[in-house]
Amino acid sequence: MTDTQRNILYFGFIAVLIIGTGFIQSWNSALFVLNFGLISAIMALGVNLQWGFAGLFNVGIMGFVALGGLATVLISMPPEPEAWAAGGTRVIISLILGAATIVGAILAYGALPKGRMRTIAMIAILFIGFFVYRAVFDGGVQAVEAINPANAGYLGGLGLPVLIAWPVGGLLAAGAAWIIGKTALGLRSDYLAIATLGIAEIIIAVLKNEDWLARGVKNVVGLPRPAPYEINLQNDPAFVEQAAGFGLDPVFASTIWVKLIYAGLFAAVLIVLFVLAQRALHSPWGRMMRAIRDNEVAAEAMGKDVTARHLQVFVLGSAICGIAGAMMTTLDGQLTPGTYQPLRFTFLVWVMVIVGGSGNNLGAVLGGFLIWWLWVMVEPIGLGLMQLVTSGMAEGYWLRTHLLESAAHMRLLTMGLVLLLVLRFSPRGLIPER
Amino acid sequence: MDLLNAIVALSNFVLIPAIAYGSQLALGALGVTLIYGILRFSNFAHGDTMAFGTMCTILVTWAFQSIGISGGPLPTALLALPFGIAGCAALILATDRGIYKFYRTQKAKPVIFVIVSLGVMFIMNGLVRFIIGPDDQRFSDGERFIISVRDFKALTGLKEGLAIKTTQGITVITAVIVVALLFYFLNRTRTGKSMRAYSDNEDLALLSGINPERVVMVTWLIVAALATIAGVLYGLDKSFKPFVYFQLLLPIFAAAIVGGLGSPIGAIAGGFVIAFSEVTITYAWKKVATYALPDALAPDGLAQLLSTDYKFAVSFVILLIVLLFRPTGLFAGKSV
Numbered sequence: 115m116t117d118t119q120r121n122i123l124y125f126g127f128i129a130v131l132i133i134g135t136g137f138i139q140s141w142n143s144a145l146f147v148l149n150f151g152l153i154s155a156i157m158a159l160g161v162n163l164q165w166g167f168a169g170l171f172n173v174g175i176m177g178f179v180a181l182g183g184l185a186t187v188l189i190s191m192p193p194e195p196e197a198w199a200a201g202g203t204r205v206i207i208s209l210i211l212g213a214a215t216i217v218g219a220i221l222a223y224g225a226l227p228k229g230r231m232r233t234i235a236m237i238a239i240l241f242i243g244f245f246v247y248r249a250v251f252d253g254g255v256q257a258v259e260a261i262n263p264a265n266a267g268y269l270g271g272l273g274l275p276v277l278i279a280w281p282v283g284g285l286l287a288a289g290a291a292w293i294i295g296k297t298a299l300g301l302r303s304d305y306l307a308i309a310t311l312g313i314a315e316i317i318i319a320v321l322k323n324e325d326w327l328a329r330g331v332k333n334v335v336g337l338p339r340p341a342p343y344e345i346n347l348q349n350d351p352a353f354v355e356q357a358a359g360f361g362l363d364p365v366f367a368s369t370i371w372v373k374l375i376y377a378g379l380f381a382a383v384l385i386v387l388f389v390l391a392q393r394a395l396h397s398p399w400g401r402m403m404r405a406i407r408d409n410e411v412a413a414e415a416m417g418k419d420v421t422a423r424h425l426q427v428f429v430l431g432s433a434i435c436g437i438a439g440a441m442m443t444t445l446d447g448q449l450t451p452g453t454y455q456p457l458r459f460t461f462l463v464w465v466m467v468i469v470g471g472s473g474n475n476l477g478a479v480l481g482g483f484l485i486w487w488l489w490v491m492v493e494p495i496g497l498g499l500m501q502l503v504t505s506g507m508a509e510g511y512w513l514r515t516h517l518l519e520s521a522a523h524m525r526l527l528t529m530g531l532v533l534l535l536v537l538r539f540s541p542r543g544l545i546p547e548r
Numbered sequence: 549m550d551l552l553n554a555i556v557a558l559s560n561f562v563l564i565p566a567i568a569y570g571s572q573l574a575l576g577a578l579g580v581t582l583i584y585g586i587l588r589f590s591n592f593a594h595g596d597t598m599a600f601g602t603m604c605t606i607l608v609t610w611a612f613q614s615i616g617i618s619g620g621p622l623p624t625a626l627l628a629l630p631f632g633i634a635g636c637a638a639l640i641l642a643t644d645r646g647i648y649k650f651y652r653t654q655k656a657k658p659v660i661f662v663i664v665s666l667g668v669m670f671i672m673n674g675l676v677r678f679i680i681g682p683d684d685q686r687f688s689d690g691e692r693f694i695i696s697v698r699d700f701k702a703l704t705g706l707k708e709g710l711a712i713k714t715t716q717g718i719t720v721i722t723a724v725i726v727v728a729l730l731f732y733f734l735n736r737t738r739t740g741k742s743m744r745a746y747s748d749n750e751d752l753a754l755l756s757g758i759n760p761e762r763v764v765m766v767t768w769l770i771v772a773a774l775a776t777i778a779g780v781l782y783g784l785d786k787s788f789k790p791f792v793y794f795q796l797l798l799p800i801f802a803a804a805i806v807g808g809l810g811s812p813i814g815a816i817a818g819g820f821v822i823a824f825s826e827v828t829i830t831y832a833w834k835k836v837a838t839y840a841l842p843d844a845l846a847p848d849g850l851a852q853l854l855s856t857d858y859k860f861a862v863s864f865v866i867l868l869i870v871l872l873f874r875p876t877g878l879f880a881g882k883s884v
Contacts, residue, residue, distance in 0.1 A: 128877075172660050173592075173666075224771065254848075297868050301875050303659050304590040304809075308801045312864035315798060323857045456794070457673070461666055468663065522679040530670025534647060535662060 121476060121545060128483045141366075145373035146492055152380035153442050155482030158466040159338065159384075159391055159475060160434030166473035166547065167400065168427040171303055174294070174310030176459035177317035178432045181318065182283030182439025183292055183449050184321060187328045188336045189279035190444075191271030197326075201257030205326060208251035215243025240520040249518050258326040268329045276338045280383070280440045287436025290317065290430045296430040300421040307426075314456065321451035328449055335448040341375040344368040378446055386477070387434060391475045400495075403427060404473075435463075457526060462489060465533045471543025480545055488526060488532070496524030554839035556700075556708040561835070566820075566827040568716040568785055574819030575778035576796065577803035577873060578730065578769045578812055585747040585810040586767040587648070589661035594775060594800065596672035599793035600639060602783045603680045603777025605632030606687045611690070621691040623784055627760065632780060637772035643668050644768050652764070669794075685788040689716055708839070715784040726777055730770070734812065741768055747810065757768045761825070764794035797884070802863035805869050808877025815880055822863050831858045 115123075132151070136144030152415050157175065164170040219239045226232040259267045270481050290313060298309035322331050347353045347368035357367035403423060406413040442497045443449050462485065470481020504514040536543065551573045575600060583591045591597075610629035618624050648670060652662060693699075694717050697709030734740040739762075746753040746763045754760060779793065786792075807814025832850035854861065870877060 127762075155787060248853075260859060269704070297871055301871060305871055305875070306796075306807070307590065308593075308805065309864075309867065312798050312802075312860065312867060315795065316858070316864055317859045319857055319860060323855065457670070461670065464663070464666060470728060520678045520681065523674050525683070526670050526674030526677065528674075530667045530672075530674060533667035533670065534664065537660075537667065538650060 117269040117316060117545075117548075120479075121193045124544060126152060126478055128480065128487070131422075131484075131487050135491075140368055141371065142488075145370065145377060147487055148372060149376050149380060150490075151376065151483040152487045153438050153445070154463070155479040156380075156384055156387060156438040156441070157463045158470060158478040158482035159387055160316045160431045160438065161463050161467045162470075162475060162478035163391060163434065164287075164428055164431035165389030165467055166475075166478065167395065167403045167407065168424055169246050170424060170428050171304075171305050172310045172428070172431070173304075173456075173460050173464075174312075174314035175435050175463050176454055176456050177310070178287035179439030179442065179459050180317050180321055180454050181286040182183055182280075182436040182441070183443035184328055184342075184437070185277040185283035186276060186337055186440050186443040187334045187449050188271045189274050189282050190276035191334060192492075194266045194268065194270035197258045197266060197269050200261050201326075202350050203252030204250060205258060205269070207246050208254055209249060211243065212247040215240060215247060218243065219260065225399035246529050254322075255326045259293075266329075267332070268326050268334075273328030274470045275340075276444055277340055279444065280437050282436040284433040287439070288433040291429045291432030292425070295425040297429065299424045311456075314361065314460065318454050321449075321454075328451070331452050333448055333452075337444065337447050337449070339447060340379060340444065341372045344372055344407065347371060348533060375545040380441060380445075383437065388439075388479065389476055395475060399423060403537075457529075462529060467543075468533060469536050469543055471545040473547030474543070474545045477543050477545035477547075483530070483542070484544075487528075488528070492525045492528045496521040496528075499524075519531045532533050552841045553706055553708040554712050554836050555736055556706055557839060559714055560708070564716055565708075566577070566824045568713075568719045568779060569827065570820035570823030570861060571579070571719050571797055572782045572785065572819075573772050573780050573796075573823050574816040575726060575781070576800040577788055577815035577819050578727075578801055579774040579778070580804040581807070581810055581812060581815040581884045582771055582774070582775055582883065583810075584804070585849075586662070586730065586743060587652075589658045589665065590795065590801065590809075592662060592665045593669035593799040594771075595794045596669050596778030596790075597636065597640065597775040598782070599676045599788075599790050600672050600760065601632050602779035602788055602793070603676050605629055605637030605776065605780050606680065606685055606788060609687050615626060619690055619834050621714070623688050623715070623735065625689075625780055625784055626718070627686055627769070629711065629777065629780055633773045633776045636739060636776045639672070640768045640772045641765065643771045656766065672792065680790075682790055685783075686790065688784045690714060691816030708835075713785070719781045719785055722777060722781060726774070729771055730774075730812065733770075745768060766805045796864050798860055799823075799863040801866040805867060806877055808879040811877065811879040814879035816879055821878075825866055826859045826862045829853045829862050830859050 132144050132148050135147055219236050222235050222239055226235055241253050248331040294309050294313050298306040328334055348364045354364045357364050406420050406423055414420050465479050466481035469485055473479025500517050504517050507514040580594050605625055605628045608631040612624050619627050626629035680833045691714050692712055694712040697711045701709045742758045743763050747760055799822050804815050807818030808822050832852035834847055834851045837851055840848045
């Protein structure tokens with residue numbers, strides 16, 4: 115069997131899984147799996163760029179995804195003029211002051227000669243800068259959060275079309291990745307892992323606690339959508355007539371149609387990114403990245419700047435995760451910082467890349483779909499399994515209740531098992547790198 | 549008098565909690581650093597190993613309580629601790645046999661081990677949630693305080709009170725005992741010396757007839773004990789919640805790196821550096837400042853540098869500073 119045939123078989127299998135979900139459960143859940151599968155495939159592409167191309171171990175995917183989500187709010191929500199008048203400018207000035215402090219400290223570090231003076235000067239700059247920043251910032255935040263806290267209490271966004279948020283999400287994630295990469299790349303590989311783990315937790319903490327930015331755990335709901343609202347479609351006589359022409363109920367047709375529009379948008383982004391990643395992989399740049407991955411010393415001897423190339427690919431991969439994050443928040447229609455879990459957003463994506471085949475873009479896409487399907491379906495399957503196991507036990511027996519309640523945690527076990535089995539018996543994944 | 553009150557308030561809200569937290573972090577970081585030294589990878593499953601050991605201990609504690617065994621004034625969990633360690637050690641040795649050993653014989657790259665440890669983390673996390681559930685569990689019993697605020701005030705006549713929780717006292721005492729035993733073991737016994745030799749230079753150690761499998765096994769056993777003790781102490785002091793234990797990974801790694809990965813003494817120093825920075829930076833200094841400073845200088849606000857929600861940011865920033873200026877850590881660990 116040639117590679118192409120095998121790949122067609124794999125993706126045919128994915129199609130059967132999704133279509134099967136449609137027949138057995140409902141078409142709405144099949145499209146739900148498809149849409150999130152598309153987003154997962156994009157995240158997996160980003161991680162594959164970092165791990166598969168360059169061997170960089172990023173466990174902060176959740177943070178970059180969340181930054182993409184933040185971009186959706188900042189770009190698409192209407193601005194809150196009252197909040198801006200009350201303290202918006204003050205908050206922005208304080209942020210500029212904070213950034214200036216850090217830049218000042220870095221400049222001082224570069225300008226002053228090495229020694230105790232430099233250390234003292236840097237600490238002094240950071241210390242004074244921090245207090246000035248807090249003095250300006252706190253008042254501004256209080257003023258902003260006092261304005262209509264039940265419905266707003268934040269600065270709002272720019273009121274631009276939501277699609278613009280997708281590239282902006284990528285830019286935000288790229289910025290964060292640059293800061294992390296600048297400090298942790300060039301050191302031993304584990305350090306990058308730990309630094310990314312940390313930045314992800316901090317980004318989530320900021321999203322949860324900075325109410326002026328995106329309402330924190332009060333969530334931003336009702337984000338503008340690139341697709342029409344179901345209710346508008348149902349009230350649109352032309353749409354109802356068309357649906358009737360296919361013999362469909364307008365409510366069902368509208369929900370399916372909206373999901374299809376999303377699927378089209380996501381598929382377009384995935385195809386563009388896939389083609390770009392594929393071109394990159396088969397360009398001299400891609401070959402250089404793989405050479406660096408396989409033997410850093412030899413690549414360095416050939417005059418390649420390993421740290422700079424690592425930084426480049428790390429920023430690119432994180433940007434893709436940011437785009438995917440913005441897309442996901444758009445699909446959800448809300449930003450809920452409380453739902454960002456590392457196991458779901460970081461480690462699951464890793465399982466996707468490893469299972470699909472690290473170093474192979476097609477493999478990453480395959481892994482994205484396959485593992486996402488598994489993630490959604492493990493819960494009903496696990497529950498069914500538990501019901502089967504416990505069917506012999508008496509109703510209300512403590513072990514039975516406990517097992518049925520814990521079926522939800524089957525997901526973690528299954529994912530861990532899948533990851534370990536693939537690593538052990540097929541370390542190159544389903545579609546290996548060529 | 550005011551200065552005395554300031555000192556009491558400082559000890560009550562900063563020094564004592566930070567010492568207890570620092571001991572817990574130090575024990576956790578010791579486990580990470582030992583694995584790093586001997587097996588040469590960063591074990592991402594360490595937080596969940598702690599959670600698993602703690603869970604075993606909690607289950608045994610409940611069993612003891614139900615048949616009427618208790619530790620008197622001390623928490624029953626201390627009696628259950630050896631059983632918890634045994635449970636954790638059994639699981640860890642099983643994962644080593646079933647999973648890590650394969651990659652060791654293959655001489656896989658460290659980053660592969662890290663990914664494998666992610667898989668192990670998933671499974672352990674799933675097991676813990678499966679068995680005990682994802683919710684908060686409190687399992688501390690016995691006396692709550694060594695000195696309560698009221699007793700202290702009556703004793704000294706000061707305005708500020710000082711409370712030392714039993715769990716804080718136990719944490720520090722246990723940590724001191726454990727660390728003393730560990731260093732005795734590493735420096736004085738034959739097995740401990742062979743472990744250090746293996747960590748310093750694998751090839752030379754193999755040449756001199758050290759059995760690597762035995763070294764690895766002993767390491768895992770020690771790590772199981774350290775992780776369980778650290779987890780139980782943390783759980784007694786605060787509460788047990790699987791997700792919180794996962795999140796402890798960050799401060800624990802920060803502590804191990806600040807001290808220098810692979811250096812046991814560094815792990816302890818790192819644990820206290822992280823704990824003290826976390827507590828001092830997220831503490832509202834208003835009370836202490838009001839006592840210590842003249843009235844004119846007393847702060848209006850809370851005088852809190854960062855809200856407690858950002859305690860992870862503190863360990864993270866310290867981590868970044870160390871990575872930027874001294875990547876090998878305070879006590880020059882390995883930097884491969």
